[in-house]
Amino acid sequence: MSTQSAEPYVFAPEVPSLAVEGGGRFPVRRVYCVGRNYAEHAREMGHDPAREPPFFFMKPADSLLPAGSVFPYPPGSSDVQHEIELVAAIGRGGA
Structure with missing residues (x-):
């Protein structure tokens, strides 16, 4: 008899x-x-953009900061590159 629940987490x-x-x-x-x-x-x-093409990567969803938030500058860091990102929120699939 299995004791596993239908939910994969105790707390989602x-x-x-x-x-x-x-x-x-x-x-x-x-x-x-x-x-x-x-x-x-x-x-x-x-970098030389003619020789090195763009690359793709992912960031964790919890790394987002809402507009107007204060960025927690990492302790011990002396070089943090600021970036502004465009978010395209797609609520439904395309046609």
């Missing part, structure tokens, strides 16, 4: 969410990112 993990203009919240499960996608910034960072 909270899904991070962001406020939506006009009210409500949008759950954030995945954050996809593109690096080295601006040639000028790539050159500033010492």
Whole structure:
């Protein structure tokens, strides 16, 4: 006889969410990112955009900060690169 419950967690993990203009919240499960996608910034960072193409990576959903939040500067860090990201929240599948 199995003693496993139908739920995979004792307490379901909270899904991070962001406020939506006009009210409500949008759950954030995945954050996809593109690096080295601006040639000028790539050159500033010492890369050659003609030789090194953009790359893709992910960030954890709990790394998001809502608009107006204070960024907790990591202790012991002397070089934190600031970035502004565009979020495209897709609530339903495309047609």
